[in-house]
Amino acid sequence: MDSLSDKHPLLKQIRRAVSRGTLTEDGYALAEGVHLLAEARAAGREIGAILAAESASSRFPEARVISDKAFREIASTETPQGVIALVRPGSWSFEDMLTADALIVVLDGIQDPGNAGAILRASAAFGASGVVFLKGTVNPYNPKCLRGSAGSAFRVPLVSAIEAREFLDRVSLPFYAAMPRATRLASEADLASPCALIIGSEGHGVSSQIQTRAQGVRIPTSGVESLNAAVAAGILLYEARRQRGGSA
Structure with a gap:
């Protein structure tokens, strides 16, 4: 079982990725926890490395071992399970998403990684053909977004950091844009x-550039003006699934 020192270059790279909420310089997502590791494997994603805290290393014989102190520094959960995998997304x-029954979910400026992850999870649950993170939206491989997606970020076709104009052109x-006053x-x-x-x-809803092409749709509510972004996405995805004859 290989061990890494606390000053190993790989750990420095991981710390930078955690602090920025992005992929590592080598292009790996940080999948923390047993569930995300299992989801990455089930999706057939490349696993670049598995790191385990020394106290948990007996449960992960294939992992490279790091000290508990080093693991706490790179963990992004309150109660770490002692394992982090470097996963190639x-x-x-766009061509992968434009299927005969295309249903593409577009995140336009969403900043909260928990919301973004929940939207990815709902997209997988209701059969979306792909998810687009427009430029200005949180990174889909932010560790909190990955956790919120429950591994869906490894399965659903996904493109990110796309300019709105490029998306509109292609x-x-x-x-159909979720708008509370539509x-x-x-x-x-x-x-x-x-x-x-x-x-x-x-905070700002759908951008004006996207609104020029979109038809606004409203989710009827009582007592509140608007819904959380992830809740709204889930309702629209359910409605699309219902109209398409989806069943449990």
Whole structure:
């Protein structure tokens, strides 16, 4: 079983990725915990390395061992399970998402990694053909986003850091944007046909550039003006699944 010193270059690279909420310089996502490691393996993703805290190393014989102190410095959870995997994300394009029954979810400026992760998870649950993180949105491989996705970030076709103009130029589907003051209800929109669902930022909603192409749809509520971004995305995805004849 290989051991790494606290000053090993790999640990320095991981610390930088954790602090920035991004991939490592070598392009690996940090999948912390047993569940994310299992999800990465199930999705067939490349595992660059597995690191285990010394106190947990007996449960991960294939791991490279680091001190408990070093593990606490790179862990992003309150109660670490003692294992972190470096996972190579999938490589996808718009073409992978533009299937015959395309249902693309677009995150437009969402900053909260927990919300973004929950949207990824809902996208996988309701059969989205892909998820787009427009430029200005949180990094999909932020450790908190990965945890919120429950591993869906390793399975659902995903592209990120895309300029809104490029997306508009390359995707010609109808766009439906969640807007609390829209006149049309989500249930009245044609979500059974190929389309893209736009979820705007928590503070500012859908950007003006995207609004020029999108049709606003509203989720009826009582007593509150708007919903959490992840909740709104889940409801729209469920409605699309319902219209498409989806069943449990």
